[in-house]
Amino acid sequence: MPELPEVETVRSVLSRDMVGKKIKTVAVTNGRVVRRHKNAKDFRERTEGRTVKSINRLGKYLIFGFDDGTKMVAHLGMSGQLLRAKAAKDPKPKHTHIVFTLNSGGELRYVDPRTFGELFVSTPLVDGQAVEISKFARLSIGGDGLALRAAVPELAHLGIDFIEDQIGWERFAAILRSRETPLKAVLMDQDIIAGLGNIYADETLYNAGILYDRSAESLSTIEIRRLHRAITEVLTDAIKHRGSTLDDEQFVDPEGRAGDYQNLHQVYNREGQPCGQCRAAILRVIVRGRSTFYCAKCQN
DNA sequence: CAAAATTCCTGACTGC
DNA sequence: TGCAGTCAGGAATTTT
Incomplete structure (x- = not known):
C-alpha cells in the first residue's frame, strides 16, 4: 500500500x-x-x-x-x-x-x-474565502505544508506531515496529550498525522519501543521524544530506500522500479521471524480488522 | 462528540 | 482442477 x-x-x-x-x-x-x-x-x-x-x-x-x-x-x-x-x-x-x-x-x-x-x-478559492486548516497542522511551524493545504481545500483537514512540516517534540506532545486513543490509531489517523499507514505505523512503534495499544496520554516525556524521533527516522530511511515493495502489492515507481525498504522492515510482515534485537518471535494480532506486527519484549 | 463498523474493489490465497 | 469463500486495506460514510 x-x-x-x-x-x-x-x-x-x-x-x-x-x-x-x-x-x-x-x-x-x-x-x-x-x-x-x-x-x-x-x-x-x-x-x-x-x-x-x-x-x-x-x-x-x-x-x-x-x-x-x-x-x-x-x-x-x-x-x-x-x-x-x-x-x-x-x-x-x-x-x-x-x-x-x-x-x-x-x-x-x-x-x-x-x-x-x-x-x-x-x-x-476566490479571494476572501477562508480555508479551515487542520488544527494539528496549524500546530506546526514552517515548511510548505500550510501553503499546500491552503491551495487545496480538499486537503486542509490533513494533520502533520513529518517531512513537509517542521514540528518539535513539544508540539507533538501537545497533540498526544489528553487522548485516550490507542497509539496506533493516532498514528494512522490522517487528520492527526498525515502519511503513516499500516506498515510505517508498526515500524515506527517498534523503533520507538512502544506497544501499539498504549493510550497516547499515557506516554512519558521520554517516550514522546522517542516516538517523535522514530517517525522522522523511519520515514526518512524509507524514502532513502525508495519505499517498500511487498511480494503481493507490487509497488513500483513511475519507471517500474521496486523499492527496497521491505528488506529493512523490523516487524511488518515478519510474523514468527526473530526480532532483530532480542531474537524473540515477532507477533501478529488483528486490531480493528487490521494486522499489527510487534515484538512483545522490545515494545511495552 | 468520538470511536467503531461498514463500504468500496480485485487478486491472492485457503479449503473442500 | 476448479470453485466458493475469505482476507487485505485507505478513507469516506454510516452506525453506535
Whole structure:
C-alpha cells in the first residue's frame, strides 16, 4: 500500500521528468477513479492543455500544479500506480484507467486494480474565502505544508506531515496529550498525522519501543521524544530506500522500479521471524480488522 | 462528540 | 482442477 515514502518516491521521479511538460489529451476509461467530478468529461476538460509547473506531496496525496493555477490531486489508495510510458504503443497494463498523452510524446498512466485511489482537479478559492486548516497542522511551524493545504481545500483537514512540516517534540506532545486513543490509531489517523499507514505505523512503534495499544496520554516525556524521533527516522530511511515493495502489492515507481525498504522492515510482515534485537518471535494480532506486527519484549 | 463498523474493489490465497 | 469463500486495506460514510 503506498504510504508517505512510496508517494514521495513517485513524486521525486515524476518531478524530474514531468515538470514543464504539457498534457495534450486525456482518456478516462474508468469513471470511478474521477468520482469527485460530475463526469469523466469534466475531469478531461480540466486537465487537457495544461502544463505541469510543480509536483508536491502532502501525506499520501500527490499535488500537480498546473499553469492556470489549478491543482490536480492524486491518491493511490491501496493499489494505484502512476506509470510513465515512452510511447502509446507500449503495452498497457491491466486496469489502466486514465492515460495522459503528453505533447513531448510519451504517456502518464494511472493503473489501479482495486480502484480505491482517485484523481481530481481542485479549483483555487476566490479571494476572501477562508480555508479551515487542520488544527494539528496549524500546530506546526514552517515548511510548505500550510501553503499546500491552503491551495487545496480538499486537503486542509490533513494533520502533520513529518517531512513537509517542521514540528518539535513539544508540539507533538501537545497533540498526544489528553487522548485516550490507542497509539496506533493516532498514528494512522490522517487528520492527526498525515502519511503513516499500516506498515510505517508498526515500524515506527517498534523503533520507538512502544506497544501499539498504549493510550497516547499515557506516554512519558521520554517516550514522546522517542516516538517523535522514530517517525522522522523511519520515514526518512524509507524514502532513502525508495519505499517498500511487498511480494503481493507490487509497488513500483513511475519507471517500474521496486523499492527496497521491505528488506529493512523490523516487524511488518515478519510474523514468527526473530526480532532483530532480542531474537524473540515477532507477533501478529488483528486490531480493528487490521494486522499489527510487534515484538512483545522490545515494545511495552 | 468520538470511536467503531461498514463500504468500496480485485487478486491472492485457503479449503473442500 | 476448479470453485466458493475469505482476507487485505485507505478513507469516506454510516452506525453506535
